[in-house]
Amino acid sequence: MPNSFPTGLVRAELDARRPRFIETPWGAMALYVDNDELLCVQAFCPHLDGPLFEGSRADGVVTCPWHCWRYDLRSGARLGPLGVPLPGFEPLKRCAVSTDAQGRIVLAEPTP
Numbered sequence: 001m002p003n004s005f006p007t008g009l010v011r012a013e014l015d016a017r018r019p020r021f022i023e024t025p026w027g028a029m030a031l032y033v034d035n036d037e038l039l040c041v042q043a044f045c046p047h048l049d050g051p052l053f054e055g056s057r058a059d060g061v062v063t064c065p066w067h068c069w070r071y072d073l074r075s076g077a078r079l080g081p082l083g084v085p086l087p088g089f090e091p092l093k094r095c096a097v098s099t100d101a102q103g104r105i106v107l108a109e110p111t112p
């Protein structure tokens with residue numbers, strides 16, 4: 001399994017209003033432009049595999065369209081109604097995002 005994945009995308013190809021779905025060696029991921037920052041989290045919801053990448057997003061939080069579980073895009077934490085991380089839930093898988101010398105987006109192997 002590689003520890004990085006060149007997407008071939010450049011930032012100008014991304015739409016800040018919606019994530020880009022990407023198949024990676026580690027599974028389906030979604031690449032977001034959030035507050036001018038590139039963030040990459042797993043595309044499907046840990047709950048029942050709902051299409052998290054199709055969920056609504058506000059203030060760095062994505063809401064799953066199936067049962068409205070909410071996740072912080074930066075920490076991956078599942079959030080409760082007050083925006084506080086809920087204990088006992090694995091965070092979303094996240095990839096660090098960088099760019100190569102040509103400005104193409106590269107994902108690092110996800111954590112956790």
Ligand code: FES
Nearest residue numbers: 045047050064067
């Ligand atoms: S599948 Fe996402 S909240 Fe249930």
